[in-house]
Every structure is written in structure tokens, then in C-alpha cells.
Amino acid sequence: MARVRLDNVTKVFPGGIRVLEGVDLTVDEGEFLVLVGPSGCGKSTVLRVIAGLEEATSGTVSFDGEVVDDLPPKERDIAMVFQNYALYPHLSVRDNLAFGMRLRHVPAPVREQRVLDVAQLLDIAELLDRKPKALSGGQRQRVAAGRAIVRNPRVLLMDEPLSNLDAQLRVTMRAELRRLHAEHRTTTVYVTHDQVEAMTLGDRVAVLEGGRVQQVGTPHDLYHRPVNAFVAGFIGSPSMNLAVVPVRAGAAPTMEVGGQLWPVPDTRVASVAALAGGPLLLGLRPDAFTWPAPDDAPALDVTVTAVEFLGNATLVLFEPPGEAWHPADDSDPSAGHWTARLDGDVPLQVGGRVTFGVDVDSAYLFEPDRGLALPCVEALAAVPA
Ligand SMILES: Nc1ncnc2c1ncn2[C@@H]1O[C@H](COP(=O)(O)OP(=O)(O)O)[C@@H](O)[C@H]1O
Ligand SMILES: [Mg+2]
Numbered sequence: 392m393a394r395v396r397l398d399n400v401t402k403v404f405p406g407g408i409r410v411l412e413g414v415d416l417t418v419d420e421g422e423f424l425v426l427v428g429p430s431g432c433g434k435s436t437v438l439r440v441i442a443g444l445e446e447a448t449s450g451t452v453s454f455d456g457e458v459v460d461d462l463p464p465k466e467r468d469i470a471m472v473f474q475n476y477a478l479y480p481h482l483s484v485r486d487n488l489a490f491g492m493r494l495r496h497v498p499a500p501v502r503e504q505r506v507l508d509v510a511q512l513l514d515i516a517e518l519l520d521r522k523p524k525a526l527s528g529g530q531r532q533r534v535a536a537g538r539a540i541v542r543n544p545r546v547l548l549m550d551e552p553l554s555n556l557d558a559q560l561r562v563t564m565r566a567e568l569r570r571l572h573a574e575h576r577t578t579t580v581y582v583t584h585d586q587v588e589a590m591t592l593g594d595r596v597a598v599l600e601g602g603r604v605q606q607v608g609t610p611h612d613l614y615h616r617p618v619n620a621f622v623a624g625f626i627g628s629p630s631m632n633l634a635v636v637p638v639r640a641g642a643a644p645t646m647e648v649g650g651q652l653w654p655v656p657d658t659r660v661a662s663v664a665a666l667a668g669g670p671l672l673l674g675l676r677p678d679a680f681t682w683p684a685p686d687d688a689p690a691l692d693v694t695v696t697a698v699e700f701l702g703n704a705t706l707v708l709f710e711p712p713g714e715a716w717h718p719a720d721d722s723d724p725s726a727g728h729w730t731a732r733l734d735g736d737v738p739l740q741v742g743g744r745v746t747f748g749v750d751v752d753s754a755y756l757f758e759p760d761r762g763l764a765l766p767c768v769e770a771l772a773a774v775p776a
Contacts (some may be wrong), residue, residue, distance in 0.1 A: 398451045412601070432601055443463055458567055590614070638670060683748075705732075
């Protein structure tokens with residue numbers, strides 16, 4: 392097991408295609424770090440640079456403080472699992488599992504014991520004599536993960552290993568991967584575009600966008616303290632509602648949202664003052680809304696554009712009270728809409744007007760140019776003068 396560190400890694404492909412920009416990342420020994428971001432943001436390239444399959448244009452990769460830039464992949468002692476589980480079709484599951492160890496001249500008794508251990512752990516002991524074509528997709532992926540782990544590599548790299556599986560199997564496999572990691576504590580970097588997978592699997596999660604690391608933190612940090620509007624909009628489902636709204640400055644500043652004036656939360660008054668009367672980027676999670684609206688709370692009048700009944704909750708989509716800001720995914724069908732998540736079954740009609748109560752204290756505030764989070768007074772107080 393190793394501690395992995397990327398220092399200021401940049402990757403420019405031939406033709407000047409800049410894919411990674413100054414990536415700094417540390418994966419602690421035994422940690423399960425998830426790298427998440429939209430398609431094309433450079434996730435696989437980061438993994439391939441760690442593996443040595445791709446050379447960084449500048450910057451360094453080190454394992455346990457030792458620079459490995461000049462080591463070829465096979466000398467880095469890493470194992471990799473891909474989306475399309477590349478098992479050897481002519482070998483049995485047992486031989487697939489043992490293959491890497493055989494290459495490394497692990498003695499036969501040790502090899503056999505490790506194969507049996509991991510087969511038991513992954514519940515594939517009855518499948519050891521089968522060929523890959525006689526396995527289901529989930530079983531194959533288990534064998535692929537098992538084959539990587541059984542070798543006991545210094546670093547385990549996984550690139551969207553569950554994307555080919557159906558939703559139910561993905562949930563099961565997530566639990567298995569967590570169990571496997573708890574047992575072996577192999578330093579792991581796991582790539583996915585799926586923020587739910589990232590949040591449920593990662594000890595820490597690194598959010599990548601446009602070849603830059605936006606934020607690294609625990610799932611809790613990313614959800615509650617996103618450093619910018621990209622992370623805020625990317626983490627959480629349904630996505631955070633974002634829109635640019637005008638501010639009325641003063642001792643008790645307010646924001647103007649859908650024709651109503653909402654108080655700026657106390658903790659953000661100082662940082663809103665720093666905007667010097669300019670607009671701010673407002674973020675509200677879908678669960679910041681209540682209906683019917685209580686009498687004394689800030690409210691929002693909207694026109695309903697869609698209603699989605701989920702059983703335990705209802706999603707109500709409506710026109711945003713300002714220009715919607717949607718950084719995460721333009722193909723998202725809810726782009727251009729805001730979403731309220733209400734408990735249970737809610738008798739609202741498409742096209743109808745509705746008044747929501749809004750928990751303004753839960754609002755996230757960003758400056759509108761780069762989308763950087765506005766500091767809270769607690770956070771300001773924590774910074775030494
Ligand atoms: N060998 C290559 N040559 C040129 N461009 C590449 C190469 N490999 C990847 N890219 C480009 O780099 C960007 C990031 O790719 P990748 O790391 O695979 O993203 P992700 O895994 O996040 O989807 C993409 O725009 C992709 O087209
Ligand atoms: Mg990829």
C-alpha cells in the first residue's frame with residue numbers, strides 16, 4: 392500500500408489539447424479516494440498518469456514520497472479495473488484471479504490461498520471453474536475486481552467499473568467494493584461521473600472539472616461547504632437551484648427574488664457587503680422549499696412546469712426567479728428549471744401558480760463572476776488575522 396501524490400500535474404496531448412491543468416492530489420495510504428466529474432473532464436487521464444500509461448507533460452507523481460515518473464507501469468505495482476472487465480476468455484475464473492500473481496512469481500500455495508480468500512469475500516467460490524462467458528455481467532465485474540485486489544497491489548485504480556451494470560447491481564456492487572476495501576485497505580483511486588456513486592463510496596471525493604481539481608473533501612464537506620457553484624451544482628440530486636439575483640445593500644441587506652425581498656442570512660451579511668451592491672449567485676437545495684407556505688417565512692410565487700411523483704416525495708419543477716445558472720450538465724432535462732422536493736404526494740397542477748415557503752438560512756451564496764462561495768462570518772473568524 393502506498394500514499395500517492397500528484398504535484399502540479401499538467402497534461403497536454405499532441406495538437407496542444409490541454410486536458411489537465413496543475414492537478415495537485417494526495418491519496419493517503421489505505422484511503423478510498425473517488426475522482427468525480429462530468430464526461431471529458433480528464434478523470435481517466437489522471438488515472439492513466441498515475442498508472443504510468445500516460446506521461447505527464449509537467450509535474451510529478453510519487454508513491455510514498457518516491458518519484459515514479461520514470462518507472463514503467465509494470466514496475467509501479469498498480470492494478471487497474473476498467474468499465475469493460477477485460478477477463479481472459481480462455482481462462483477459468485480461478486486462473487483469471489491467479490494470473491497477475493503468477494506473473495509476479497507468487498508461490499503456488501500463497502496464490503491458491505489468496506484466490507480462495509478473495510473468492511469467498513466476493514461470493515464467487517462456486518464459479519471458480521467457470522469460463523468468463525458463463526458468467527453474468529455482475530459476476531464478471533466481481534471477478535475483475537477480485538483479480539485486481541488479490542494481487543495485493545500498492546495502488547488500486549478503478550475507472551468507472553460499474554457503469555455497464557444495471558442500477559440494482561450497481562448498488563450491490565458498491566456495497567461489495569466498500570466491504571472489500573474495509574478488508575484489504577488498499578490505497579484506491581476510483582473514477583466515476585456519477586456523483587451518487589462518489590458520495591456513497593469515497594472516504595474523500597475530488598471533484599474535477601475542465602482538467603482542474605475544484606475541491607477535495609469528505610462527501611459531507613462537498614455537500615455542505617462547496618467552494619464554488621460548480622461543486623454545489625454537481626453534488627446532490629436533484630441539483631441545487633442556482634440563479635443570479637439583485638441585492639439591495641444596507642445595514643440589513645436583502646436579495647430580490649421573484650419580486651420578493653428576502654433577508655441575507657446574518658452569517659453572510661459581511662461578505663454580501665463586499666459585493667458593493669452588485670448581484671449575487673443564489674443557491675437553494677430542492678429541500679429548502681415548503682408547501683403550503685408558513686405565514687411568517689420568506690416566500691416565492693412560481694408557475695409549475697412539471698410535477699414528478701416519486702412515492703415518498705414529489706418533485707415540483709418551476710420557472711426560476713432569475714436567470715438560471717446550470718454549470719453541471721447542459722443535457723440535464725431539468726436545466727433552466729428550478730426544483731422543489733416536497734414530502735409525500737402533493738396535489739399541484741402543471742401551469743398552476745403556487746407559493747412556496749423558503750428556508751433562506753439554508754441558502755448558499757456565491758459571487759456571480761467565477762461562482763466562488765461567499766465566506767460565512769464563522770469561517771472569517773477562523774482565519775487568523
Ligand atoms: N490520447 C489522446 N489524445 C488527444 N486527446 C485525448 C487523448 N485522450 C484523451 N483525450 C481528450 O482529453 C479529454 C479528457 O479525456 P478523459 O481523461 O478520458 O476524460 P474523462 O475520463 O473525464 O471522460 C477529452 O476531451 C478527450 O477527448
Ligand atoms: Mg473516462
